[in-house]
Every structure is written in C-alpha cells, then in structure tokens.
Amino acid sequence: MKVYEAMTRDVQLCTPDSTLREAAEAMGALAVGLLPVTDNDRLVGMITDRDIAVRGVGMGRGPDTRVGDIMTAEVKYCFEDQEVGDIAQNMGEIQVRRLPVLSRDKRLVGIIALGDIAQAQPNNGTGKALSRVSRPIAQHAQL
Numbered sequence: 001m002k003v004y005e006a007m008t009r010d011v012q013l014c015t016p017d018s019t020l021r022e023a024a025e026a027m028g029a030l031a032v033g034l035l036p037v038t039d040n041d042r043l044v045g046m047i048t049d050r051d052i053a054v055r056g057v058g059m060g061r062g063p064d065t066r067v068g069d070i071m072t073a074e075v076k077y078c079f080e081d082q083e084v085g086d087i088a089q090n091m092g093e094i095q096v097r098r099l100p101v102l103s104r105d106k107r108l109v110g111i112i113a114l115g116d117i118a119q120a121q122p123n124n125g126t127g128k129a130l131s132r133v134s135r136p137i138a139q140h141a142q143l
Contacts, residue, residue: 001083001084001085001121002080002082002083002084003078003079003080003081003082003101003112004080004081004101004109004110005084005120006112006116006117007080007101007109007110007111007112007116008111008112008116011036011108011110011111012030012035013035013036013037013038014026014035014038014047014067015037015038015039015068016037016044016066016067016071017066017067017068018067019063019064019065019066020052020056020061020062020065020066020067021063021064023052023067024049024052024063033049034046034047034098035047036075036100036108036111037067037068038108041107041108042106042107042108043075043077043106043108044068044071044073045067045068045071045072045073045075046071046075047067047070047071047072048072051070051071051072052070055070056070075100076096076099077099077100077101078090078099078100078101078102078112079101079103079104080101080103080109080110081104084112084120084121087099088114088117091114097114098112099111099112
C-alpha cells in the first residue's frame with residue numbers, strides 16, 4: 001500500500017507570518033498538536049504546541065509572535081508514492097507519530113499518522129512502530 005492511500009489530505013496549514021495565537025487557535029479547534037508551515041504549497045517547517053509553549057511562552061514571546069520565529073525548520077517527511085510499511089518502520093526508528101507527505105516535486109499533499117497506517121493496514125507492523133515511539137516517553141516518565 002502506498003502512502004497516498006492512507007494519508008490525510010485535508011490538513012490545516014499555517015504560514016511563517018501566521019501568529020502563535022492563530023496557530024494555537026487552529027490546533028485547539030482541530031484537537032491537534034502540530035501544524036505544517038507552508039509558503040506557496042512548499043513545506044518550510046512545522047509548529048507544535050510544544051514549540052509554542054517552550055520556544056514561545058517559555059522564552060517570553062507573546063501571542064502575536066510570528067510562527068516563522070519559533071517553528072521547527074528541519075522537518076522529516078515522506079513522499080506520497082512510498083510504501084506504507086517502510087514509512088511505518090521509519091517513523092518508529094526516528095520516533096515520530098506523524099509525517100508531512102510531499103509529492104515528488106516537493107509540494108505538501110497531506111500528512112500521515114501512525115493511526116492512519118493502523119487503520120489502513122492493521123497488521124503492518126504499526127504496533128512495533130508505536131512501541132518504539134512510546135518507549136522513550138515511558139522511560140522519561142520514570143525519571
């Protein structure tokens with residue numbers, strides 16, 4: 001199965017010029033913890049609720065701060081024509097729960113989450129990927 005068969009196509013986006021308030025409001029309305037940041041359909045970064053809390057509020061920045069000032073610019077991604085099984089394994093290895101999906105001309109076309117993969121292919125090793133992602137969180141909680 002290819003990534004485009006399992007991914008979510010309808011993805012809320014923001015731009016580098018969006019404010020932290022706008023990003024946080026969108027995350028709250030959608031019950032998500034991250035948004036891709038795009039400039040003319042090109043992925044330029046990601047902003048997470050943690051970025052807003054740690055790099056935004058924690059560093060004394062206000063709600064009108066630009067997303068581009070605190071977003072994560074180095075983003076892992078996958079291509080829509082890659083195999084889901086390979087992507088699930090890679091997600092476990094790099095310990096992420098979701099990846100932006102790009103076309104081969106590097107335009108953002110969706111996002112894929114471990115949950116999307118689990119629903120599309122229940123026996124594809126997603127559980128193994130989830131356990132790899134969850135393991136460091138559990139170890140951290142024991143400290």
